[in-house]
Amino acid sequence: MRTWNLAKIEQAFAEAAVDPARWVDALEIAATETDSFGALILPVSGGGPVPGLPYTGSMSRVAEVYFRDKWSARDTRYLGAGHMQYNGVVDDLDIMDVDAMRRHPYYQDFLAPFGLQWFAGIGMMAGNDIWCLSLQRTTASGPFSAEQKRDLAGLSARLSSSVALARALGHGRAAGALAAFELCGTAVVLLNSYGEVFRANQCAERLFGDEIKIVQKRLVSRSTAATAALDRALRDLVWRHDSSGLAAPVLLPRGQYRPVLACPVRLSSFASNILSDCDFALVLIDSEKRSRPVEAQLQALFGLTSAEAKLAARIADGSALADAASELGIAKETSRSQLKSVFRKTGTHRQAELVALLMPIIGQLNSELPIV
Structure with missing residues (x-):
């Protein structure tokens, strides 16, 4: 059995706390260094897991089924939350024995088709907020040993520091966003x-x-x-x-x-x-x-620049991109670049989606008729 480099996981989580774009990379490192099939982060406090949580590439299909088929609401491993909070780590055998796992729908109907069976959950606490680094292993890999669980328990406190940092930075960004909205x-x-x-x-x-x-x-x-x-x-x-x-x-x-x-x-x-x-x-x-023009409302709603908002309003009104560019007096390449930025900020991917998104909003801004 190779020696784990837990310091590498700790460093990856510290970097992800500062740069959220690195969370998936941090999870990939955690999975690799602990000989796991995959990893994901789940909330323990609050209302339970919701879509949008980060996971390794190997867990993509598993996560899709987890939420689509409502296994997120039937995740029996949450029964080990108290054990994890007290000991820093929990695994399946802290929750039930092997015979019970063989009969349990969560293991047989959800995990087994993916070849999965074992996990270790590492507690990450910041105040009243509790998160779990969930490490997933296949049936063939077997459960985490007692020695490995002791190592993971020691990692709990160090990862909790990264959680506290990430949340502090998140609070700061939220305050900045509120101030920006207030300013406009x-x-x-x-x-x-x-x-x-x-x-x-x-x-x-x-x-x-x-x-x-x-x-x-x-x-x-x-x-x-x-x-x-x-x-x-x-x-x-x-x-x-x-x-x-x-x-x-x-x-x-x-x-x-x-x-x-x-x-x-x-x-x-x-x-x-x-x-x-x-x-x-x-x-x-x-x-x-309603003294503010439609373009100004679109700027505030989606964080568009003035030029992007003008282009988006014309596209939503049914203008072709070339016609909108001509009307605005900008080059075709500039209009294409601005449209790509509009797509990114509105979460759309093509002009038809953008029109479908913006038409009811613009219609409401220009009319007293309610949206139904």
Whole structure:
């Protein structure tokens, strides 16, 4: 049995805490150094696992089935969370014996078709937040030995430092995002990976009152139908497996005032930091104040530049790219470059998708008719 280089895992996690784009690389290193088939990070505190969590390439199909077939809601390994929190590590044999595993649907119906059976979960704690580095092994590889589990338990405290750093940086970026939205006069509510309210800026708070308010980490309307529609839109965005960045806008009635348009958005720049509280946002558009042109609203909603917003508005209006470029007085190559940037920021991949995304938003901004 070769000697593990756990310091290499610790270093990889420290680098990923600073640069979230490196989380998958860190997991690949963790899997390789512990002789595992694959690795992923799962939340233990909070509402359980949701799509968008990082995993190694070898776990792609496993993760797809895990969420698609709702095994995430039936993950019996979560029964070992208390053991992991107390000891730093947990494995299958801390939860049940081999005979029970042979009869359990999680092992036989979910893991067995992939040739998987064994795991070790390393606890990573930061305050009240608990995460698990889940190392997956095949049936043929066998369980982790007692000595290996002792080594992994020692790694728990060191990885927890990386978790604390990642979360601190995430809080800082969220504060910066709120300030940026406030500066451009855009009301925004930041949401965590479960669609729960994390923070709101002052522009958003000025829209709150009896008609629209935050209750138990949810933005709710006095209209139960509007609240239900918003919950559905957020749930769709949270559990969507593609990279689309926007859910259907929802109108929140305000009695004698014109309604607020709530636009749920996936914050792609934050989503890569899986330990951050900030994954989504609700951009709130006050239809009482519609002096800002459509282009300015698109800038605020998607983080577009002024030039990108002008191009996106024309594409959404049905103009061909060449015609839009001519109208805006820009070169074809410039328009292609700007369109690629618009695709990236809106989570779309072709002009038809962009039109389908923007048309209802622009229509609402230009009309008092509700989106249904």
